[in-house]
Amino acid sequence: MFGLFLAISVSGFMSLLCAQSTPVAEVDTPAIEVKMIQDAEVALPAEFQVALYEDLIQEFQKEGAFREVYRDGDRNAAQSSNVISLFTSVRKFKQGSELERDVTTVAGSTSITVHCQFKAPNGALLLERDIEGKVRLRGDNLKATEDFAKKAAKITPQSLSAEAASSIATVPKASYSPGPGW
């Protein structure tokens, strides 16, 4: 009788532990808030700006590396913990021509270089990188934004933590310490 009671209590304790451990693991994986592309010295047509933003969100959701993907200004992001912000600005933009690409095969490529900054909730810079998107042969000009977003979405919490660790090694005063789930 005592053995049965012990077994039930131990299994109950274990299930309680498991129930507690799952949300902790979820909270440790960071979420990401994608900010709308910032106005820089390079003028970007409105459709490219929107396409960059929407493609980024779509690709991050598809990759599923982050706990949640929030849009710019989403109130849930402010209430949630461990949310990394992604700031983007255009460094270079060359608008090509689909007609030229079709006719000549070698000319008319569209390319866009976007400066990406991943920032921790306390504002510390985790990763800074220029990522390029191109369309060279087939497809309309907006395919360049899709190409960029696919490359940007390859950045995972693990790669951010590795980058943060290397920056801590080089700069001793780095103020952000990633959680245990990283």
Place this chain on the structure above:
Amino acid sequence: MSFQTSRWRLTVIVLFAVLFAASVTPRSIAQQTAVSTDAVQVMGMRGVKNNSKGRLEITEGTLSFKSAKSSATVSVGCIDDVVTGRDSERVLRGPVGTLSMLAPYGGGRALSLMRTKLDTITIKYRDSNGGLHGAIFTLHPGEAEAAKQALLAQGAHTSIPATIGSDSSASPQSEEKEQSR
């Protein structure tokens, strides 16, 4: 006596004119602000697949897009920015367009010269949580400006104000972003 009669007549005429104007004006504004046109939703409307054809309607303070399989609605008051542009696309698109590139003697390249012009309209809007969305539509040439006017009349905002009194073919210089794709 005759002076009083003419004055009375004048009053009646003015009264009728005012009543006529009051009855006609709201209808004409409503006609101007309501837009219903065929469009392609390139991206951005929640629940609608990218590059889906459908009907774009701007009426009674809402922008709605209905395709054969799905539909989405946005309150015009939530629209932060509306920008129009111009573009062009291949006549032969999709799998047929890809196969046409394999035509012998440069036939595919000649076919790619056949293009149609189109207008684009780009909107930015906020959802109920304050999250920012962007959507891009392509429309028949000359229809984007009318759609923009309709959105602005119903309470949308824009970063590039439209020129008042301009016809649909003459869009503002700042918005002329002809993309010779």
